Amino acid sequence: MTRYDDVRAAAADWQSFTSAQGVALLPEFNGNLVGSVLASDPPEHDQLRAVLSEKLAPKGLSKVRSDIRGYADQLVEQVVSRGRFDAVVDVARVFPINVVADLVGLPQEGRDKLHPGADATFAGFGPFTPYLQERLPAVRGYHEWMAQMTDRAKLTPGGWGEVVMDAVDDGRLSMLGAIKTISAYMTAGMDTTVNAISAMLRLFADSPEVWSTLKSEPTLAGPVFEEILRLETPVQGFFRVTTKEVTVGGVTIPKDQRVLLHWAAANRDPGHYPDPARFDIRRNPLDHMAFGYGVHACAGQGMARMEAVTLLEAFIERVDRFELTGPVVRGGNPVVRSLDSVPLSILPARS
Numbered sequence: 309m310t311r312y313d314d315v316r317a318a319a320a321d322w323q324s325f326t327s328a329q330g331v332a333l334l335p336e337f338n339g340n341l342v343g344s345v346l347a348s349d350p351p352e353h354d355q356l357r358a359v360l361s362e363k364l365a366p367k368g369l370s371k372v373r374s375d376i377r378g379y380a381d382q383l384v385e386q387v388v389s390r391g392r393f394d395a396v397v398d399v400a401r402v403f404p405i406n407v408v409a410d411l412v413g414l415p416q417e418g419r420d421k422l423h424p425g426a427d428a429t430f431a432g433f434g435p436f437t438p439y440l441q442e443r444l445p446a447v448r449g450y451h452e453w454m455a456q457m458t459d460r461a462k463l464t465p466g467g468w469g470e471v472v473m474d475a476v477d478d479g480r481l482s483m484l485g486a487i488k489t490i491s492a493y494m495t496a497g498m499d500t501t502v503n504a505i506s507a508m509l510r511l512f513a514d515s516p517e518v519w520s521t522l523k524s525e526p527t528l529a530g531p532v533f534e535e536i537l538r539l540e541t542p543v544q545g546f547f548r549v550t551t552k553e554v555t556v557g558g559v560t561i562p563k564d565q566r567v568l569l570h571w572a573a574a575n576r577d578p579g580h581y582p583d584p585a586r587f588d589i590r591r592n593p594l595d596h597m598a599f600g601y602g603v604h605a606c607a608g609q610g611m612a613r614m615e616a617v618t619l620l621e622a623f624i625e626r627v628d629r630f631e632l633t634g635p636v637v638r639g640g641n642p643v644v645r646s647l648d649s650v651p652l653s654i655l656p657a658r659s
């Protein structure tokens with residue numbers, strides 16, 4: 309499904325389009341997913357999602373905002389003082405990974421496995437490509453490491469990991485459920501935000517007028533992020549399975565069919581967004597499908613928005629202009645729209 313109205317209606321109708329048989333394409337990968345927050349239906353889904361809902365609600369997030377802003381300042385200060393850096397390698401793959409790993413309460417040791425592991429895991433939602441085949445060892449290493457994170461001794465007190473383990477202690481989650489929950493939040497919170505931030509920094513180098521407008525109106529930071537998510541939708545799509553015969557756009561889909569909800573295509577549907585391939589700083593498309601919709605709508609969207617906006621605030625204070633210093637390298641992940649390299653130089657802010 310590629311049209312905005314169809315994708316949105318299917319995402320809203322979990323009774324006809326189930327996630328409980330997995331949201332990946334292949335049975336080998338759905339086997340591991342089933343029973344996680346992402347691959348379950350209500351009421352089981354709602355219980356799994358409730359475990360971390362307080363931490364990710366606006367009140368929970370407001371408690372960590374100043375720490376995240378402090379980390380953004382520190383990282384941006386560091387790259388700005390160098391003058392030249394890679395937006396993907398030095399910023400986008402560093403900031404969200406450490407923010408989420410700190411919040412979960414994961415040790416420093418082993419964090420280097422997180423981005424390659426999450427990226428490979430996302431590739432496993434799609435077809436069996438050479439990209440995925442080459443990365444199967446990374447998927448295994450990542451999941452083995454994540455399984456060790458149910459050892460409380462490894463987790464920082466007060467973090468999301470400890471909240472998940474409390475749910476095991478009082479019988480709300482099984483141990484396997486705990487592993488699936490920690491890895492669902494870690495995986496979902498990485499490649500997604502990493503690629504949204506990469507795309508955003510690339511845009512500022514490609515379109516200096518967008519950066520100048522943002523500098524003069526910093527309250528546009530939120531709308532800039534929403535428009536980037538619409539245009540560069542990091543998660544291209546996830547699957548559902550029909551539980552009965554359904555008719556979509558005049559086409560009848562039989563029961564038990566795996567259907568792709570193509571978030572990225574929906575976000576460029578000219579029937580919903582006029583001139584969809586154009587970045588419009590004032591569009592503020594809050595109804596985009598980059599975070600999905602319905603009961604499975606992204607649990608970390610407030611977090612992702614906070615990460616992007618704090619990072620933008622830190623750059624706005626310190627940078628007058630971004631320039632590309634070499635070719636942009638696109639990543640090969642078939643499920644996530646990704647960038648591997650965006651080499652930049654900056655002109656520091658005058659004041």
Ligand code: HEM
Pocket residue numbers: 319327331345346347357408492493494496497498500501504541542543546571597598599600601603604605606607608609611612
């Ligand atoms: C720009 C960043 C992000 C994007 C584009 C994104 C995208 C998505 C999408 C499309 C879904 C819907 C899945 C479906 O309907 O099958 C989703 C679900 C989810 N996301 Fe995100 N995500 C982002 C950031 C995050 C972050 C930072 C976290 C947590 C730290 C997170 C945690 C989750 C979880 C746990 C789910 C499953 C929710 C459920 O099934 O109820 N995401 N995300």
